[in-house]
Amino acid sequence: MNKKVDFIIIGQGIAGTWLAFQLIKQNKTVLIVDERNSNSSSRVAGGIYNPLIPKRQRLAYLAQEIYPSLSNDYQELEQFINEKVLFESPIQYILESQSDYNNWATLSQTEPFIQFVKLKDESLSPNILSPFGVIEILNSGWVNIPLLLDTFSKKIVAPNYFLNQTFDEDLLQTTGDKFQYQDFESNAIVYCVGNQIKALKHLENLTLKPAKGEVLTVQLNETFSNHIPQQGIFMLPINEQTFRIGSTFEWVDLSVEATVKGKTEILHKWQKYYTGDFKILEHKAGIRPSSKDRKPILGKIKPYHNVFVFNGLGSKGVALAPYFSKMLVDNMIHGRAIERDVEMGR
Ligand SMILES: Cc1cc2nc3c(=O)[nH]c(=O)nc-3n(C[C@H](O)[C@H](O)[C@H](O)COP(=O)(O)OP(=O)(O)OC[C@H]3O[C@@H](n4cnc5c(N)ncnc54)[C@H](O)[C@@H]3O)c2cc1C
Structure with a gap:
């Protein structure tokens, strides 16, 4: 028998998960189709959020609009999935020189940085070299994305649905204004497939500039929870003595293979500030779905009125x-405009 949903969502990384949650909050029903790819960007990512780009001495894109309310946004999602996934852990950015310190001594007292930065002298561990001190970045932390994705998909129960499979475009039929996929009927379809856009004919006009990234999971002989040291490479405490270390940026080799080159680069940069012993537990690579102008891409795929x-x-x-x-949900449901600089087809 046909099951009716308002939206079919293809892909359940961080994009598809948040989209589904916003739709469910608006009393819309969804079918999510996701093939559970262990190398998807969301499953490889460190999961860190950081309102500052300290090296360039500027705030991240939309820092003031997004970061102060981010933990509240995730708390709402945590209530829905009944699982804690966001951890407020300040990033400790290690300053590189005396002039770096002097600059941040001034900037940290100045708008707009004052609400995001505190200058500190202490080191988290004798194994972390920080002779010029650190800045602590407020409104920063990390999200355990794999835990979020797995618990979210388990919460998807009728009248919402989750299919763990590759979306087969040949099975998608259009009748008038409706889509039929297997035994599901829907009014609209939204593609949240990250870098895997190539094989999908609705997405043939979408161009990305993907960036491969590699990360290591390591075990240390020490623990220092609740802070994330960073200088080029982040050092994210996952639990006890296990840390995620990364990441690299690569635009030519876009395979999902972890490479010796990537590992060497991470270790070289990390060991400039970390001097302790460690054991490598895991090495992974994923592809970030970046756009040419580094802004999100959302909205309707023309000429369709119900493909997003x-x-x-x-x-x-x-x-x-x-x-x-x-x-995007405000646009799809209420017809509100999408900001021009992130609109599909800009
Ligand atoms: C090494 C590395 C480190 C990173 N660190 C951070 C970080 O610290 N903080 C941060 O915010 N971001 C980080 N990122 C970036 C972050 O991972 C991405 O911004 C985000 O995960 C993109 O999410 P997405 O849902 O758009 O894409 P994806 O995560 O790629 O999700 C797409 C989903 O669609 C599914 N899919 C695709 N095609 C199909 C199909 N045909 N049928 C069914 N399912 C399909 C895939 O299996 C996947 O589950 C990092 C990325 C990398 C690679």
Whole structure:
């Protein structure tokens, strides 16, 4: 028998998850189709959110609009899935020189940085070299994305549905204004497939500039929870003595293979500031779905009125997904405009 849903969502990374949540909040029903790819960007990512780009001494894109309310956004999602996934852990950015310190001594007292930065002298561990001190970045932390994705999909029960499979375009039929996929009928379809846009004919006009990234999971002989040291490479405490270390940016080799080159680069940069012993537990690679202008891509795929896309989250999916999924849902349901600089086809 036919099951009716309002939206079919293809892909359940951080984009598809947030989109589904925003739709369910608006009393819409969804079918999610996701093939559970262990190398998807969302499953490889560190999951860090950071309102600052300290090296360039500027705020991240939409920092003031997005970051102060981010943990509240995730708390709402945590209530829905009944699982804690966001951890407020300040990033400790290690300053590189005395002039870096002097600059931040001034900037940290100045708008707009004052609400995001505190200058500190202490080191988290004798194994972390920080002779010029650190800045602590407020409104920063990390999200355990794989845990979020897995618990969210388990919460998808009738009248919502989840299919763990590759979306087969040949099975998608259009009748008038409706889509039929297997035994599901829907009014609209939204593609949230990250970098895997190539084989999908609705997405043939979507262009990304993907960036491969590699990360290591390591075990240390020490623990220092609740802070994320960073200088080029982040050092994210996952639990006890297990840390995620990364990441690299690569635009030519876009395979999902982890490489010796990637590992060497991570270790070289990390060991400039970390001197302790470690054991490598895992090495992974994924492809960030970045756009050419580094902004998200959302909205209607022309000439269709009921086919949509949510993509281009690049290296900031954790922070951008809540804000822009809401913008897309407001557009799809209430006809509100999508900001021009993120609109599909800009
Ligand atoms: C090494 C690395 C480190 C990163 N670190 C961070 C970080 O610290 N903080 C941060 O915010 N971001 C980080 N990112 C970026 C972040 O991962 C992305 O912004 C985000 O995950 C993109 O989410 P998405 O849902 O758009 O795409 P994806 O995560 O790629 O999700 C797409 C989903 O669609 C599914 N799919 C695709 N095609 C099909 C199909 N035909 N049928 C069925 N299912 C399909 C895939 O299986 C997948 O589940 C990092 C990325 C990498 C690679």
